[in-house]
Amino acid sequence: xxxxxxxxxxxxxxxxxxxxxxxxxxxxxxxxxxxxxxxxxxxxxxxxxxxxxxxxxxxxxxxxxxxxxxxxxxxxxxxxxxxxxxxxxxxxxxxxxxxxxxxxxxxxxxxxxxxxxxxxxxxxxxxxxxxxxxxxxxxxxxxxxxxxxxxxxxxxxxxxxxxxxxxxxxxxxxxxxxxxxxxxxxxxxxxxxxxxxxxxxxxxxxxxxxxxxxxxxxxxxxxxxxxxxxxxxxxxxxxxxxxxxxxxxxxxxxxxxxxxxxxxxxxxxxxxxxxxxxxxxxxxxxxxxxxxxxxxxxxxxxxxxxxxxxxxxxxxxxxxxxxxxxxxxxxxxxxxxxxxxxxxxxxxxxxxxxxxxxxxxxxxxxxxxxxxxxxxxxxxxxxxxxxxxxxxxxxxxxxxxxxxxxxxxxxxxxxxxxxxxxxxxxxx
Numbered sequence: 426x427x428x429x430x431x432x433x434x435x436x437x438x439x440x441x442x443x444x445x446x447x448x449x450x451x452x453x454x455x456x457x458x459x460x461x462x463x464x465x466x467x468x469x470x471x472x473x474x475x476x477x478x479x480x481x482x483x484x485x486x487x488x489x490x491x492x493x494x495x496x497x498x499x500x501x502x503x504x505x506x507x508x509x510x511x512x513x514x515x516x517x518x519x520x521x522x523x524x525x526x527x528x529x530x531x532x533x534x535x536x537x538x539x540x541x542x543x544x545x546x547x548x549x550x551x552x553x554x555x556x557x558x559x560x561x562x563x564x565x566x567x568x569x570x571x572x573x574x575x576x577x578x579x580x581x582x583x584x585x586x587x588x589x590x591x592x593x594x595x596x597x598x599x600x601x602x603x604x605x606x607x608x609x610x611x612x613x614x615x616x617x618x619x620x621x622x623x624x625x626x627x628x629x630x631x632x633x634x635x636x637x638x639x640x641x642x643x644x645x646x647x648x649x650x651x652x653x654x655x656x657x658x659x660x661x662x663x664x665x666x667x668x669x670x671x672x673x674x675x676x677x678x679x680x681x682x683x684x685x686x687x688x689x690x691x692x693x694x695x696x697x698x699x700x701x702x703x704x705x706x707x708x709x710x711x712x713x714x715x716x717x718x719x720x721x722x723x724x725x726x727x728x729x730x731x732x733x734x735x736x737x738x739x740x741x742x743x744x745x746x747x748x749x750x751x752x753x754x755x756x757x758x759x760x761x762x763x764x765x766x767x768x769x770x771x772x773x774x775x776x777x778x779x780x781x782x783x784x785x786x787x788x789x790x791x792x793x794x795x796x797x798x799x800x801x802x803x804x805x806x807x808x809x810x811x812x813x814x815x816x817x818x819x820x821x822x823x824x825x826x827x828x829x830x831x832x833x834x835x836x837x838x839x840x841x842x843x844x845x846x847x848x849x850x851x852x853x
Contacts, residue, residue, distance in 0.1 A: 435460040438774075439517055439536055441507045441707070442544035443467050443493045445763035446746030450542060453771025456499040462536065463493055464503045465545075466522035471566045472826050473760055477608065480570040481577070481615035482623070482848035488835050490567040491828060507707055508533070510541065512739050517541065540774065543723060543731065544746035544767075545708060547758065550701030550720075556678035561698040564608055573697065574850060577616075580694045581624065584631050591634070596692035598635040601683055603675055604700030605641035606648065607795045610658065612697055613637050614798030617665050621799070623847050636666065638693075640673040640685070641700065647795055647803070649757070654803040657811050661797040702758055708748045713739065716750060723749040727785035729770055743770055756788055760826070765789065794819045 438459045440447045448470040451463050469490040479489045493502050505519040517536045526532075549565060551557035562576060563569045577600075584597040600616055602609045616637050625632040639646065639662070645655045646662075646669060662669050674686035682692045704721055714732040715721040723744040725731055730738040732752065745766040747758040756762050769786045776783065793805045794815060802815030820840070827833050842849075 436539040437462070437537065438540045438542065439464060439538040440542045440544060441465065441517070442546050442746060442748075443470050443502075444544060444546040444746055445470070445473075445760045446544035446546075446767045447542070448491075448493055449764050449767035450544070450745075450771050451493070451500045453768060453775070455775045458775065459540075460501075461499070462501045462503060464505050464507055464517065464519060464536070465493070466504060466506050467566070468493055468502060468504055469567065473565070473608075474826050475823055476564050476567065476570040477612040477615045478823065479567070480564065480573040480612065481619045482574065482850035483615065483843060484839050485835065485849060486567050486571060488827065488832050488839070489570065491832070495829075503536075505534075507545070509707070509710055510543075510742075512712075512733070512742060515539070515541070515741070539741060541742045542770070543708075543711075543742070543744040543749065544763070545705045545748050547702035547720075547747040548705055549698065550703035551698065552701060554675055554678065557675075557696075557698055560678045560680050561603070561696040564612055564697060564699050573612075573695075576695050577619075578850060581628050581631070581635075583694075584634065585628065594631055594634045595636070596681070597694040598631065599691075599693040600635075600637050600695050600697070601691070601693045602637070602639045602697045602699060603641070603683075604698065605639050605643060605646035605669065605671070606700065607793070609639055609641070609697075609699040610647060611796045612699060613639050613662075613667055614796050617667055617798040619848065619850075621665070623850075626847075636668065638668040638670060638691075640670045640675060640683070642672065642674055644671050646671070649793065650795070650803060650805045654805055654811065657803055658795070658797055661799075661801055665798055667798075702747060704748055714752070719755075722747075724752040725749055727751055728773070728780060728783070729766060729786055745770065751786070754788070761791055762788060792818070794822055 436459050438461045440451055440463045443465040451461055454461050469492050471490045475489040478484050479486055504522050506522050507517045508520050509518045515538055520533045549563045562573050580597055584594045602613045620635045646658050647655050675683055676686055677684040678696055682690050683696055684690050708723055712734055714724045725744050726738055729743045729745055731742040731744045733739050746763045750756055765788055773783045796802045796819045800813055800816045802819045803811050804815045804818055824836050
């Protein structure tokens with residue numbers, strides 16, 4: 426009987442993006458059936474729920490991201506941007522994601538696919554606010570978290586220079602977070618923990634000047650939570666002297682202050698912008714059906730198949746992650762949604778995707794946890810919880826979000842070292 430190389434007949438799957446959706450799917454696909462290529466300018470998958478903790482020194486940065494090549498050695502990775510897709514020819518037009526290339530390397534190239542999965546994620550939405558892109562910090566990648574940590578340390582060292590007045594120190598050590606959603610709340614909570622404990626010991630001469638403010642245009646913090654939990658969070662912030670300014674319209678940001686419609690110029694040493702998502706240039710450029718309200722996300726049917734401009738599904742093209750939504754669903758842009766979609770699509774493709782035998786995707790809402798600092802938190806969904814129980818649930822989710830045994834061991838070691846010897850940026 427002649428030998429048949431089954432791998433030679435594998436279908437070509439191109440996954441655009443290395444975020445939660447793209448990386449999860451790449452790890453789930455059967456490498457005996459599919460030849461998987463991941464295309465993205467980012468070669469790592471950031472564990473976004475852990476970034477705030479890492480920025481404030483609780484975790485080493487090796488814990489909060491994983492190189493895409495380490496997750497599945499059979500996956501081919503290309504560091505490039507997909508600029509456009511020809512759905513009829515089933516090709517992706519790509520541009521290498523490097524500042525400089527040898528002259529012999531083409532400025533662009535094309536990749537053909539049998540299945541295409543679009544998961545390019547989103548970018549930071551500055552809402553056109555002047556100065557944000559140039560002066561604010563973001564919390565989207567491990568690189569962002571490293572920059573925040575460096576700025577925090579630099580701010581305290583600058584504030585320690587002799588000759589500064591009390592007001593000058595107060596301005597340098599004013600940390601403003603724009604956005605009162607889970608990310609903004611958690612970064613403010615981690616900062617509060619850091620300033621109240623580790624940095625209070627390292628910088629006793631200026632600890633009284635450090636302050637944290639949260640600004641949001643919305644009337645409440647944690648907009649996706651019940652009113653009772655919102656009130657609990659507000660009370661928790663009051664106890665820790667974290668100022669919450671709701672209904673705040675940011676008009677401009679420079680290197681020393683934010684400017685609001687209501688309060689005018691507010692001096693500060695650092696601005697962390699954690700509000701709003703914006704679709705990528707690829708999502709804007711694609712000729713397909715998009716959401717008309719809110720962010721123009723790519724629209725799919727309940728089988729995650731991308732819809733064309735005429736509303737019909739495009740052959741062998743799927744979309745998931747923050748950049749996509751099921752038409753009529755308005756699912757949140759969270760890691761939980763991205764992972765559930767990726768797990769569902771991986772299983773469906775491994776079964777030779779047949780609409781008649783595969784059940785439609787159905788999102789299952791899990792409890793949402795937000796950390797409030799000082800071993801306190803809130804949980805929404807399946808019964809509302811607050812306090813230490815919520816904090817334990819938040820820590821447990823930190824552990825479960827990581828994907829390798831090395832990272833999970835490192836998380837546990839980080840917790841122990843934090844208790845025994847302080848955070849990595851403020852050891853005892």
